[in-house]
Amino acid sequence: LETVHILDEYRHAIANELARITGLDSQFCFNLVENKFPKDASTGDFSIAVPRMKLPGVPAEIAKDLESKFTVNSTFASVKAAGVFLKFYVSSNYFRDRLLPRVLSQGEKYGHNSVGFGKVSIVEFSSPNIAKPFHVGHLRSTIVGNFIDNIQQANGWTTVTINYLGDWGKQYGLLAVGFNKYGDEAKLAADPIRHLFEVYVKINADATADATVHDEARAYFSKMEDGDKAALGLWRKFVDLSIVKYREIYGRVNVGFDIYSGESQYSATSPATKLVGAKMRELGLLKEDQGAQVIDLNEHKLGVAIIEKRDGGLMYLSRDVAAAIARQKEFKFDNMIYVVGSQQDFHFKQLFKILEMMGVPWAEKCQHVNFGMIKSKDGNMSTRKGTVVFLEDILDNVQESMLDVMKRNEAKYAQIQNPTHVADVIGITAVMVQDMSARRNKDYEFNWDRMLAFEGDTGPYLQYAHTRLCSIERKADFEVPATVDVSQLTEPVALTLLDVIAMYPDIVREVGSSLEPCTIVSYAFRLSHAVSNCIEALYVMNQPQEIASARLALYKAARITLGNALRSLGVIPLERM
Ligand code: ARG
Structure with a gap:
């Protein structure tokens, strides 16, 4: 390439x-x-x-x-x-002559490079917790993580994407106790995520009123840890059914995972964790503290990390240490990225420090890509105490609102072949673009109206620019010839568009190291504005052939570039809307 x-x-x-x-x-x-x-x-x-x-x-x-x-x-x-x-x-003439043929021949590969050739990158993202709602933090992780996967691939990396589910710990013992009391097999099969959550809420209420429920949960979980077949069977069903449902929802946002993994793989009795425990002991890292095994990180201002509780149970952190080591063993990764909100900054600092203390040579290849919070005025997006929102609800909501917006333009709406699908894609584009418009670590406010508008720097606007370009190609009654005379493009708006198209490969490479989606988003807006300025001034129809060809080539190159930018964001570019 x-x-x-x-x-x-x-x-x-x-x-x-x-x-x-x-x-x-x-x-x-x-x-x-x-x-x-x-x-x-x-x-x-x-x-x-x-x-x-x-x-x-x-x-x-x-x-x-x-x-x-x-x-x-x-x-x-x-x-x-x-x-x-x-x-x-x-x-600017310097590169213009060479640009269009290159973009047209490279198509979906235009902008890609081979910086990461031969290297493996693990991207862990989304990672929701079974039985708890998929909150907006998981939504951001999904959007940003998927973007990082795409951009790494565009930079030549081989990626392995992992969804590391929260599926282990005493709360899953509690869930099982709850299911035995309130569970309904049919509901579980129909909508596992919602039903498990219902059960979870009920049993949590019970546990608040009656502490013995906690003892039951603890007992159940310790059966799970000990490998009890029946206990594990029920839990396994929760996990498997949830994954089926997750796959369906992720499909809707155009996201897929190479691997569904989970904390359960690193239970106290798993070989991976035992090995890690032995290694820590051998290195003399563990100290006893009130019956628990801890690593003192005070000298690094990272407090004291509990590795093993007094009852022998492990912690979230301990499982992460084991998971990292297992992944290095399996994939020999050159880079591992955890896409998790800033609330867990401290956790990842502890994790990376412990890996470093364990002397693994690849500790520095682990990276926490964090992000800020999504805030909401109306409370609609909140999950704790307030309205519970599942990813599916968010998507349905956005789709519905988008349909309403589209229906306002009756004439246009009548022409759309599959309005619900189009509304779904534009709605999701709106959410994604809003999410990736500012630097990752900034908090932002979820704003339904602004996000869904067709004007301004929104997802719908980007889709609109793309469909306009597609429509020009459809309406032209000729193909772009093998050679075009670029000197026919003399107007400043055309030259600006060429310049912006030319920058794309550099943008991809820059973002390959910054991992900031907003750089691609602002690029896509810049490109779309340049496109819009051109479309208003430079027609293809009824022009001398040489000029028409050069302009059509320019529009096609713009469509390819915008499409590539959108795809790298995880957005499906629409041809009509
Ligand atoms: N399940 C966790 C949560 O919802 C996120 C997991 C992040 N990944 C990790 N390797 N710790 O908070």
Whole structure:
């Protein structure tokens, strides 16, 4: 796959010329050029802070001197000294000629690169808890995690996606006790997630009133830990049925997992955890503290981590240590990403520190990709105490609201073939785009109206831009010819669109390391705005053939690029809406 990073080409062109003039190392100069596209590609510029070149003399004078010596070439139209800065203005014709054929031939691969070639990345995300509602934190993890999986693949990584279910611990003993009392097999089969939650709520209420219920739960869970067939059978049924239902719901948001795993794999008696326990003991990491086995992390300001409780039970943290070690053994990963909300920052700091103390050489390959909370004014999104919302409810809600919005345009609505499906996809796009519009670690407010609007920077707007491009291709009565004459594209709006299309590979690569979906989202908006400016001004129909071909090629390249950006976000690009 031939990937050309326009950004690198510019940086190299600047660096080589500066190295030639000054005798400095060209790699050193390369690193001085900002690794970022100018905000506005058409008038933008790259700049260098001259003092950073560490040349003897007065920086402002050096800047002037370099300006006069810099040879303007096909890459740069001009160079200007501005105080202690040198500014480089790009000449856009440089890459335009080569761009369209590349995008059209690469199609869905346009923008991809092979940075991660031959390397394995584990992406663990979503990870809801059985019998408890799938809360908005899990929704964010699902959206962001799926995005990370896509973007890693676009950067050439081989990924393994894991859904690490919360399915172990005393609360599952409680659930079983509750099921024996309140459970209904038919309801369980029909909608396991909701029914288990119902049961869970009831038995929790019982337990609050009567502490002996807790003892029963503890006894049940210890039978599970001991491998009791009957106890495990019931629990297994909960898990299996829940997974069937999860798969269905994830399918609706276009998300799939390579592996459904869970905390239960790392029970106190599992070989994986026993091995880890032995290793910790051997290294002298464990200390006794009031009957429990702990690791003292105070020296790292991470408190005291309980590994094994007094009754021999393990902790969430202990299971994570065992899971990490088992995954390294199985997949030899080069990178493992946990997509979990910021509330668990401390947990992951403890986890990574313990791995480091255990001397595993891959500890630094583990990364916690965190995110902020979703807030809501109306309480609709809350799950604790307030209205319980399951992922399915959120999706149904969004679909319904989207249908309402669509129905307002009666003429258009009548033309849509499968309105409920379209509403589902646009609604989900709305949620995803809203979720990924700001930097991950920011909290944001779930705003139904803003999110579902067709105007402004929303998911529906991006889908709309994509469908407009598809419609232009459908309506054109000819195919894009094998060679197009790009010089037919002379209008500033067309040149800007070309420039924005050209940036995509660099954006993908940048995001491959920042793992910030908002960079792709803002790129998609920038692209869509450029598309919209073009569509309003440059027609394909009734134009001289040469011009029509060049414009159609441009629109097709834009459609491919926007489609790729949307797919990397996990969004299915619509052809009609
Ligand atoms: N099930 C957990 C929860 O809902 C999230 C699991 C995160 N992953 C992990 N490896 N600890 O809070």
